[in-house]
Amino acid sequence: MSRKALLALVVDDEPQIRRFLRAGFELEEMGVVEAATGAEAIRIATLKPVDLVIVDLGLPDMDGAEIVERLRSWSSVPIIVLSVRSGETEKVRLLELGADDYVVKPFGMAELLARARAALRRQLGAVAGEPVIRVGPLTIDLARRAVTRHGLELQLTVKEFKLLQVLARHAGNVVTHEHLLREVWGPSHAHDSHYLRILVRKIRKKIEEDPAAPRLLRTELGVGYRLLGEQAS
Amino acid sequence: MVHDDLALRGMRPLELRRLDLLRPAVPILQALALAGIITICLAGITSLTQLSHVSTAYLVAVLIAATRWGAVPAVAAALGGMVASAFFFYPPLYDLRVSDPQHLMDLALFVSVAMVTGHLADSARAHMRAAQRREEEVRSLYAFSRRLAVASTVEEILASARDHLSAVLGHPVLLLQARSADGGPSAGAVDTLPHAVRASIARIEAGVLQERAFCVDDATRSTWLVGPVSLPNPGLGIVAVNLGPFLGDDLRRLRPKLDAALADAGATLERLDVARALGEARARSIRETFREALIGSVSHELRTPLAAILGAASVLARAPAVAEDDRLAQLAEIVRGEADRLDSDIQKLLDASRISSDGLRPQSVWTDPADLVDAALEPRGRRPEDRRIEVNLPEELPLVYVDPMLVTQALRQIVDNAAKYSPAGSTIRIGAREAGEHVVVDVRDEGMGVTDEEKERLFERFYRSPRHSAAQPGSGLGLWIAQAFVRAIGGQLTIDSGGRDRGTTVTVRLPAPRLG
Numbered sequence: 001m002s003r004k005a006l007l008a009l010v011v012d013d014e015p016q017i018r019r020f021l022r023a024g025f026e027l028e029e030m031g032v033v034e035a036a037t038g039a040e041a042i043r044i045a046t047l048k049p050v051d052l053v054i055v056d057l058g059l060p061d062m063d064g065a066e067i068v069e070r071l072r073s074w075s076s077v078p079i080i081v082l083s084v085r086s087g088e089t090e091k092v093r094l095l096e097l098g099a100d101d102y103v104v105k106p107f108g109m110a111e112l113l114a115r116a117r118a119a120l121r122r123q124l125g126a127v128a129g130e131p132v133i134r135v136g137p138l139t140i141d142l143a144r145r146a147v148t149r150h151g152l153e154l155q156l157t158v159k160e161f162k163l164l165q166v167l168a169r170h171a172g173n174v175v176t177h178e179h180l181l182r183e184v185w186g187p188s189h190a191h192d193s194h195y196l197r198i199l200v201r202k203i204r205k206k207i208e209e210d211p212a213a214p215r216l217l218r219t220e221l222g223v224g225y226r227l228l229g230e231q232a233s
Numbered sequence: 234m235v236h237d238d239l240a241l242r243g244m245r246p247l248e249l250r251r252l253d254l255l256r257p258a259v260p261i262l263q264a265l266a267l268a269g270i271i272t273i274c275l276a277g278i279t280s281l282t283q284l285s286h287v288s289t290a291y292l293v294a295v296l297i298a299a300t301r302w303g304a305v306p307a308v309a310a311a312l313g314g315m316v317a318s319a320f321f322f323y324p325p326l327y328d329l330r331v332s333d334p335q336h337l338m339d340l341a342l343f344v345s346v347a348m349v350t351g352h353l354a355d356s357a358r359a360h361m362r363a364a365q366r367r368e369e370e371v372r373s374l375y376a377f378s379r380r381l382a383v384a385s386t387v388e389e390i391l392a393s394a395r396d397h398l399s400a401v402l403g404h405p406v407l408l409l410q411a412r413s414a415d416g417g418p419s420a421g422a423v424d425t426l427p428h429a430v431r432a433s434i435a436r437i438e439a440g441v442l443q444e445r446a447f448c449v450d451d452a453t454r455s456t457w458l459v460g461p462v463s464l465p466n467p468g469l470g471i472v473a474v475n476l477g478p479f480l481g482d483d484l485r486r487l488r489p490k491l492d493a494a495l496a497d498a499g500a501t502l503e504r505l506d507v508a509r510a511l512g513e514a515r516a517r518s519i520r521e522t523f524r525e526a527l528i529g530s531v532s533h534e535l536r537t538p539l540a541a542i543l544g545a546a547s548v549l550a551r552a553p554a555v556a557e558d559d560r561l562a563q564l565a566e567i568v569r570g571e572a573d574r575l576d577s578d579i580q581k582l583l584d585a586s587r588i589s590s591d592g593l594r595p596q597s598v599w600t601d602p603a604d605l606v607d608a609a610l611e612p613r614g615r616r617p618e619d620r621r622i623e624v625n626l627p628e629e630l631p632l633v634y635v636d637p638m639l640v641t642q643a644l645r646q647i648v649d650n651a652a653k654y655s656p657a658g659s660t661i662r663i664g665a666r667e668a669g670e671h672v673v674v675d676v677r678d679e680g681m682g683v684t685d686e687e688k689e690r691l692f693e694r695f696y697r698s699p700r701h702s703a704a705q706p707g708s709g710l711g712l713w714i715a716q717a718f719v720r721a722i723g724g725q726l727t728i729d730s731g732g733r734d735r736g737t738t739v740t741v742r743l744p745a746p747r748l749g
Contacts, residue, residue: 108547
């Protein structure tokens with residue numbers, strides 16, 4: 001991670017939640033600034049150079065979607081939303097609006113940090129340009145269009161590589177079914193999730209130790225898929 | 234009038250026929266009697282003073298007869314008056330001839346005036362009778378609607394409709410087969426009806442007869458009108474009107490009146506049905522809104538402190554001071570574990586309440602069954618009580634069309650049960666296979682098993698067999714929820730066991746329709 005201290009904007013109307021989030025980020029040597037309402041969050045985001053936004057969906061003054069939309073209209077800052085267990089359609093909607101990932105309440109700090117780091121890495125990578133991504137035993141070379149596992153190069157079809165490429169670019173963060181379908185098959189196939197499932201199955205057979213219990217290419221039921229983050233166990 | 238009709242019920246046919254002839258004659262005689270009374274009065278007066286134009290006095294009789302009894306008696310009174318005047322008072326006395334032309338003019342004038350006023354009085358009477366009848370109908374309708382407003386069961390509605398119809402039609406009415414709350418036939422005294430009527434009813438129910446028709450019962454010599462209460466909506470009920478011994482022309486005259494009254498009643502009943510359905514729907518939607526609001530607020534209220542507890546505990550676990558101290562690390566782990574348990578219990582309660590109030594709205598998508606099993610076994614770090622879990626899925630399982638959240642929750646519950654009721658160190662085996670247009674997933678444990686008696690009651694809400702309750706705490710909701718979820722997506726959940734302590738196999742059948 002970067003040497004400069006990162007600044008996280010934590011938005012939740014419950015003070016206890018803001019408190020443990022602050023403690024968790026400060027333990028990681030990140031700065032924290034808090035907001036209790038959507039309006040305040042947007043105000044702070046415009047004034048301060050925040051590197052990460054953690055926003056709860058149940059804010060009193062603003063719909064989570066609205067905050068994500070407004071932030072995205074002028075910033076590509078990584079956004080992680082805190083949501084409740086049900087409501088897959090809402091999660092998908094927020095992801096489509098530009099949120100990078102979500103955690104479901106109640107959650108542990110470790111999970112949030114892993115997803116936040118993945119989003120931060122992608123943000124930095126987008127600036128610097130990252131041709132090679134390492135995920136567990138996999139090495140995905142985006143420039144050479146090659147994937148190796150434990151050093152051995154895998155035989156992948158064009159679509160299989162394309163799917164891994166999209167997932168790798170978002171390594172550690174979830175990618176919605178619709179996004180994957182658009183990227184791999186084109187915009188007119190945004191609802192053919194059947195194809196997607198079959199392709200994922202094929203890929204898992206090639207990259208996973210136990211395809212039935214995937215560790216690298218995980219399913220987020222009802223939402224999409226997530227490739228394991230870099231440097232993660 | 235109504236009471237007269239009903240009183241006639243008891244008479245025998247022959248007597249009734251004689252009465253029918255006599256009936257109109259009575260007012261005529263009454264009118265003539267009036268004329269006679271006036272004659273006597275006049276006789277008295279003329280003995281004291283001289284009267285020249287006595288016939289005008291008979292106008293009183295004509296008017297009385299017209300307003301009370303109608304046109305014919307009024308004519309009778311007029312003629313009677315004319316005859317009486319000519320005979321008793323106009324010379325030559327006691328002789329129908331009239332000598333004085335003045336008196337003749339007088340009589341002619343009298344008769345014409347009598348006819349005109351008689352006619353006017355008669356139509357006034359007719360209007361009054363009509364107004365009275367309408368008032369009676371309105372009063373009856375008012376009473377009917379008042380009874381309807383307080384009626385809470387179909388039986389009460391029927392009773393008030395029946396009384397109203399009887400009042401309006403002037404005949405006893407029987408209402409049958411109107412839809413009761415559960416759709417079955419309501420209490421109708423079918424057995425007391427004459428055979429011919431029952432036959433007509435049967436034909437209407439069978440759909441053979443679709444309009445109202447007369448039928449005659451020879452045993453009681455009565456005519457009935459049998460038919461659907463509401464012609465456009467035959468399912469609303471069947472009405473049988475006992476018209477008594479009316480025959481021929483009377484029936485034809487009565488028919489339009491009956492049809493009109495029945496059409497009114499049918500429309501009212503229809504409105505009632507609609508009103509009832511609307512009322513039920515509204516109540517249901519109010520309940521639904523309340524339930525959603527309650528669940529929303531309960532969920533938020535309970536989950537938020539849990540999120541803070543779990544979050545803070547997870548941060549504590551990462552703090553070097555705690556992570557490096559085993560005892561402190563264990564404590565942090567306990568807080569985390571118990572918060573998890575609370576979360577899953579809250580989720581169960583919310584699921585149970587959604588099921589009870591039909592709040593499940595499954596959103597099915599094509600899902601890989603392997604993903605479902607995998608998600609059910611999540612999170613890996615938290616497998617309880619050190620049971621070994623073996624997953625054995627074939628390579629090419631077809632995709633299933635289910636709501637992934639519901640099925641995952643159900644499978645999670647099943648695996649939790651398997652772990653709960655089996656001894657430490659035992660193995661839980663999860664397998665799946667394709668079976669026609671289904672994928673069958675089974676979870677096999679080596680634990681307490683299920684006896685046949687227990688199996689019968691296992692899916693009941695809150696049921697826990699004494700044997701299982703003694704072994705482990707629990708709410709009794711788990712299997713009930715799992716089964717409700719599986720059923721909601723069109724699947725099936727079954728339990729098999731070798732018996733007490735011989736392990737249990739829970740089988741979940743998931744729909745995997747072939748793509749066309």
